[in-house]
Amino acid sequence: MNNIKVKATLLFARPYSFTQNDGANKGEVLEGIKIEYYPEDNFHPIEDKEAGTYGNQILSDNAPYSELSNLGAVPGIYEFGCSMVNAKVRSGNMDKLVPRLKVNTIKFISECQPPAKV
Secondary structure (H helix, E strand, C coil): CCCEEEEEEEEEEEEEEEECCCCCCCCCEEEEEEEEEECCCCCCCCEECCCCEECCCCEEEEECHHHHHHCCCCCEEEEEEEEEEEEEEEECCEEEEEEEEEEEEEEEEEECCCCCCC
């Protein structure tokens, strides 16, 4: 597992833990932390004229439940330890695998600084 460090602004975190009630995995406990984050630690204008996009999209993932004790202020600045994984994505009527980052560890760095007064 490769360890890629990502500095990000964590915007949302919600721990979850539940037991599957049906299917092949009935009785299995599923737990983690649903997170949503901005993949930068500061907000600055981003424009990609070729793609016709502005700014960054908010990313989401499920981090291990064991990382719950590492949460500090949310929103806040964090360092995520990530690995590259292949995620199944539906394209038309076919599934294909695409690489994406998977958050494995969470390290609180600091609270977010409020924006400067205008």
